[in-house]
């Protein structure tokens with residue numbers, strides 16, 4: 039216990055230098071936490087998707103390809119498919135906001151069968167089904183904007199030459215923030231017809247829930263076989279693979295982020311090592327006195343290493359804390375980019391930041407610590423004599 | 424603080440030579456030193472700068488090992504001990520007093536004195552008793568919560584002495600303990616050391632340039648270019664007159 043007190047006093051001996059070191063570790067690890075938070079959110083999404091027995095059907099050419107609305111029925115009639123809905127990205131803007139939240143044109147009749155984990159009061163769902171301009175949205179959106187059932191949500195088309203005038207029929211709860219609004223696919227399609235839009239009757243993508251995970255490969259195969267010879271051949275995949283596809287679109291960003299993390303740790307270790315070396319140089323005589331009194335090498339080593347680690351860990355907690363606060367803040371301000379709360383993506387990713395801090399402390403402290411432990415007592419004492 | 428077996432031999436220095444090696448240069452510092460101290464002895468080492476006083480003191484205190492010859496202190500042959508063994512041995516048998524006091528600036532007087540005890544297996548309570556007793560001997564129990572920078576030079580040196588005696592070592596080594604003090608504080612320190620020698624029967628080796636300081640010792644040795652040149656043994660009567 040005594041040793042820890044001494045280490046703490048040594049840290050406070052030159053408070054400005056310690057504080058600057060802690061802050062530099064803190065800010066860099068905050069940055070690392072934010073970057074890793076981004077990786078973590080992708081991981082979380084992928085893992086969440088892997089648990090749902092859902093598949094995504096899209097045109098083999100990707101999002102640009104068409105998927106006729108009649109295919110939804112074909113998917114529904116496939117063996118082991120429990121429910122299926124069209125799912126088209128509207129991407130409209132709300133007032134001045136370019137990307138307020140996600141909006142999907144879908145089938146109100148079945149959308150909550152495809153996502154049974156979402157819950158909505160039955161009367162609200164009924165209202166949604168019967169109101170052609172009705173919509174339902176994630177409770178988090180409603181809370182953020184102070185919207186309630188009955189409010190109107192005008193959305194200006196960005197991809198489509200048609201503006202939506204929606205009325206909130208219901209508010210649903212979901213285990214994770216979806217940041218989504220669902221409205222009638224028919225409403226959009228009718229509107230596009232009136233505008234003589236060329237690409238009508240397009241389901242966009244089809245989301246389907248499969249009754250058991252064992253049959254997913256068979257279902258995927260039979261759907262793709264069914265459409266293989268049509269005008270619109272399809273590519274079906276699990277929701278997890280679909281999520282992975284988005285992750286892959288970012289290419290090597292993952293590797294890049296990881297390497298940035300490593301570079302940050304490395305350059306920081308130089309900063310902290312320098313500050314430790316400076317601290318030790320000032321304390322040569324003091325360490326010699328400790329050793330004269332009989333402090334064994336191991337204890338001197340432990341004290342110096344402990345000081346370096348304590349500084350790095352203080353910076354680590356500060357940095358991870360700041361990073362988490364930032365992510366949490368982004369989550370509430372811009373959930374479309376940061377769809378997960380810090381709690382949802384905590385786990386290993388946060389501990390990477392703290393592990394990095396501990397490694398940093400060890401790397402930066404080890405050389406000064408060994409030098410202090412090896413230092414000759416008589417040479418150290420001669421310094422001042 | 425125990426003081427049994429009066430007269431037992433504490434320090435034996437036999438045919439000791441010491442050389443330093445710096446970049447292929449051999450610097451001979453001590454040659455053929457012989458010396459013996461019994462428990463309760465008080466030796467003053469004098470001599471010009473560079474004559475090897477500190478070097479000899481370091482050998483006796485187990486901070487360094489002789490190039491040849493034997494240094495046996497408190498039954499331990501220091502020349503044949505490993506560094507780890509020496510560290511352990513020092514913590515049990517030697518108390519250090521330096522010219523620059525060398526207190527740890529971030530620790531209070533109390534904590535500085537407690538420092539050597541943290542190497543022992545004493546309980547917190549026992550440590551507390553020892554620290555307070557040591558501070559009482561040097562008359563600074565009312566200053567125990569002060570940091571070194573809040574103390575005068577003389578007070579700092581007294582704290583350093585408390586730190587040196589807190590483990591009740593057999594041997595005290597002091598390298599110019601009054602070298603940085605004004606006359607009054609120096610006298611206080613010398614009186615304190617005299618008390619430690621007479622009342623607590625500590626064996627003391629003190630390096631000093633100050634003849635007045637040396638006069639307090641029971642024996643005075645002069646070093647000249649690494650050789651012991653003369654020895655003065657104080658008479659008890661002279662001490663008594665003081």
Ligand SMILES: Nc1ncnc2c1ncn2[C@@H]1O[C@H](COP(=O)(O)OP(=O)(O)OP(=O)(O)O)[C@@H](O)[C@H]1O
Nearest residue numbers: 416443445450452471472473474475476477478479
């Ligand atoms: N670690 C060392 N490395 C090299 N040379 C040393 C070392 N220690 C002492 N010396 C040399 O040994 C000689 C004696 O040094 P020492 O410190 O014992 O002298 P001293 O009598 O204590 O002098 P002073 O009165 O100035 O303290 C000096 O010439 C010094 O340069």
Ligand SMILES: [Mg+2]
Nearest residue numbers: 423476477478
């Ligand atoms: Mg000297």
